[in-house]
Amino acid sequence: MNFFKNLLCTCALALLSLTASAQIDAKLNGGSLVTGGINIVADFAINYNSSLAIGIGRANTKLTVNENQYQYLRYRIIPEYRHYFDPQNGADGLFAGAYGRLAFFEGEAVSEGENVSGTRLALGAMFGNKWAYDSGFVLELNAGAGYGTAFGNKESAQVTTAFYQALPGLDLRLGVLVGYRFNR
Numbered sequence: 435m436n437f438f439k440n441l442l443c444t445c446a447l448a449l450l451s452l453t454a455s456a457q458i459d460a461k462l463n464g465g466s467l468v469t470g471g472i473n474i475v476a477d478f479a480i481n482y483n484s485s486l487a488i489g490i491g492r493a494n495t496k497l498t499v500n501e502n503q504y505q506y507l508r509y510r511i512i513p514e515y516r517h518y519f520d521p522q523n524g525a526d527g528l529f530a531g532a533y534g535r536l537a538f539f540e541g542e543a544v545s546e547g548e549n550v551s552g553t554r555l556a557l558g559a560m561f562g563n564k565w566a567y568d569s570g571f572v573l574e575l576n577a578g579a580g581y582g583t584a585f586g587n588k589e590s591a592q593v594t595t596a597f598y599q600a601l602p603g604l605d606l607r608l609g610v611l612v613g614y615r616f617n618r
Contacts, residue, residue: 457524459564459572461613463491470494475512475611479525487514497541504550506541514560523618526566533560533578535605552586556605570615578607 456478463473471493479485489512497504516531535556542549558580565573582605 456617458616459485459525459566459613460616461572461574461611463489464610464612465608466491466493473510473512475613477514477516477525482521482524483518485516485518485525487516488512489514503544504541505544506539506550508537508539508554510535510537512536516560518564523566523568526564526572528561528563529576530559530561533558533580533607535580535582539584550586552584554582554584556580556582558605558607560607562609566615570618572611572613572615574609574611574613576607576609576611580605580607 458479459475459477461475461477463475466473471491473489473491473493475487475489477485477487489510491510491512492508493510494505494507497506512533512535514531514533516525516529518525518527518529521527535554535558537554537556538552539554540549540551558578560576560578562574562576567573581603583603
């Protein structure tokens, strides 16, 4: 998990140090903050009607499996492609797109003290609306759904299998993002 923490920090520093003249929207997902996580996103305009985004995040979640409670921590990388249908200020307005989510997680059975760890991969579709104001302020609402699967170590086969089976295959996304547009 230390490798992923280092990767996450490196990605964050790379995003902050970009000096390209391209339009970049830096955003924070307020929905993640409400649920105890943090998710930051950099959205790079490819052209007037499309963008590529990369999000990085961390979340701490509780999950109950067969009356056993797990506390698990996950780090995630979320790449996205978006197509904007009628942009007013470039890469804004109503959009549809595709996303991937790669999450690395560690969990502990609270009552049994057993650990599980692994990786979860999800792919899905999303839609939303982004408002980009002349001041540089950006507001975005989005939602999406996809399918995910988890895989990982087999140190404790019984606990690990129950944990992986309890992770939902359905991957849902809801976002309320605020940010700032650079290089407008």
